[in-house]
Amino acid sequence: MTREEQQNVFYECLREGNRRRCLNLVKEWEQQQLPDEQLYNDIIIPALVHIGEAWENNELGIVEEHVATQTIRTILGYKAATLTPRRTLHRSALVGCVPEEHHDVATMIMANILEKDGWQVMHFGGSVPRHDLFESIRRIKPDLLCLTMKSIGCLESTIELLSDVRATLPDTKILIGGISMPSVRTILAEYVDVIADDFQQGAEQAARLVNA
Amino acid sequence: MPMEAVAEKISFSAIAPQDIAEFHRQRDKIHAAVIDRIHNTPGMEAIAGDEEKMRIAHESVKILIENFHATVKYQLPGALLDYLDWLRRYLRSRDFPAAFVASILTSMRNGAHAFLDEYNSDDLGAVLMELRRREERMAEGGAA
Numbered sequence: 001m002t003r004e005e006q007q008n009v010f011y012e013c014l015r016e017g018n019r020r021r022c023l024n025l026v027k028e029w030e031q032q033q034l035p036d037e038q039l040y041n042d043i044i045i046p047a048l049v050h051i052g053e054a055w056e057n058n059e060l061g062i063v064e065e066h067v068a069t070q071t072i073r074t075i076l077g078y079k080a081a082t083l084t085p086r087r088t089l090h091r092s093a094l095v096g097c098v099p100e101e102h103h104d105v106a107t108m109i110m111a112n113i114l115e116k117d118g119w120q121v122m123h124f125g126g127s128v129p130r131h132d133l134f135e136s137i138r139r140i141k142p143d144l145l146c147l148t149m150k151s152i153g154c155l156e157s158t159i160e161l162l163s164d165v166r167a168t169l170p171d172t173k174i175l176i177g178g179i180s181m182p183s184v185r186t187i188l189a190e191y192v193d194v195i196a197d198d199f200q201q202g203a204e205q206a207a208r209l210v211n212a
Numbered sequence: 213m214p215m216e217a218v219a220e221k222i223s224f225s226a227i228a229p230q231d232i233a234e235f236h237r238q239r240d241k242i243h244a245a246v247i248d249r250i251h252n253t254p255g256m257e258a259i260a261g262d263e264e265k266m267r268i269a270h271e272s273v274k275i276l277i278e279n280f281h282a283t284v285k286y287q288l289p290g291a292l293l294d295y296l297d298w299l300r301r302y303l304r305s306r307d308f309p310a311a312f313v314a315s316i317l318t319s320m321r322n323g324a325h326a327f328l329d330e331y332n333s334d335d336l337g338a339v340l341m342e343l344r345r346r347e348e349r350m351a352e353g354g355a356a
Contacts, residue, residue: 153278
C-alpha cells in the first residue's frame with residue numbers, strides 16, 4: 001500500500017466511525033515497521049485535518065467528528081501503552097495545552113514522542129485554568145514544559161502563564177508548538193526557548209535544551 | 213494570499229491599552245447586547261427562531277469577542293482576519309445569512325459605545341466599523 005493509499009483508507013475508516021478497523025490498520029502498519037513519526041505526521045494528522053474540514057463544511061455532525069477524535073485518542077493511547085523508550089534521559093516533561101485550550105490531540109502525540117525519546121512524561125491534556133496549571137508547574141518543577149496552542153483567544157493567559165513560569169522557575173525549559181502565524185510566534189518567542197514547527201523537530205530541540 | 217499581507221489594511225495601533233482592557237471587562241454585557249440584537253434585527257428571524265442556530269451564534273459571538281480582545285491587545289490584525297475568514301465560511305456552511313458577521317461587528321461596536329462609559333470607545337468603534345465594511349465586501353464576494 002502506498003502512503004497515499006494508507007492515508008485514504010485510514011481516513012475513510014475514520015470518517016465511517018470504524019474504530020476497530022482503524023486500530024487494526026495501525027497494528028498492521030506497525031508489523032510492517034511503519035515508524036511512529038510517519039504514522040503521526042503522514043496519516044493521523046492529515047486525517048484529523050480532513051475530519052475537521054468536513055465538520056466545518058457541515059458534511060459531518062459534531063458527534064461524528066467526536067467519534068473520529070475519540071478513535072484517534074484510542075490509537076494514541078494504544079501507542080502510549082505499547083511504546084518502548086529508546087533510552088532513559090532522567091529528565092521530566094510536563095506536556096499539555098496552553099491555558100483554556102481544548103484541542104489536545106497534538107499533546108498526546110507529543111507526549112508519546114517525548115516518552116519514546118526517554119523523557120519521563122506527565123501529560124495533562126487540555127482545558128486547564130491558568131492558575132491551576134501554574135501552581136502544578138511550580139510544584140512539579142519539570143525540566144521541560146511542553147505546550148501546544150491553537151486558539152488565538154488563549155494568547156493572553158498563555159503569556160501570563162509563561163511570564164510567571166520564567167520568573168519562578170528559570171531552569172525549566174519551555175517549548176511551544178501549534179503556532180503558524182508569524183506575528184504570534186514573534187510575540188511568544190520572548191517567553192519560550194523553542195517554537196517547534198513539527199513533532200519531531202520539537203523532540204529534537206527539547207533534547208538539545210537539556211543537553212541530552 | 214498570506215493573511216498577514218491582507219491585514220496590513222487594518223491597524224489596531226490607535227486603540228489605547230486601557231480601552232481594550234475595559235472592553236474585555238465589559239465582555240459579558242457586550243455579548244448580551246449582540247445576542248439581543250439578533251432577536252431584534254429584521255432578517256435575523258430565522259436565526260432567532262432556531263435553537264441550534266442560536267447555540268452556534270452564542271458560541272461564535274463569545275469566541276469573536278475573546279479573539280477581538282486578544283488580537284487588539286497584542287496588535288495582531290492578521291490573526292483576527294484569519295479567524296473572521298474561518299468564521300464566515302463556517303457560518304455559511306450552517307446556512308447563516310451572508311450579512312451575519314457584519315451584523316455581529318456592528319453590535320459589538322454599539323455595545324462598546326454603550327458600555328465603555330468613562331473610556332474612549334471611538335477608536336475601538338472605528339476599527340469595528342472597518343472590519344464590518346470588510347465583512348460586507350467579503351459577503352458580497354469582493355476582495356478584502
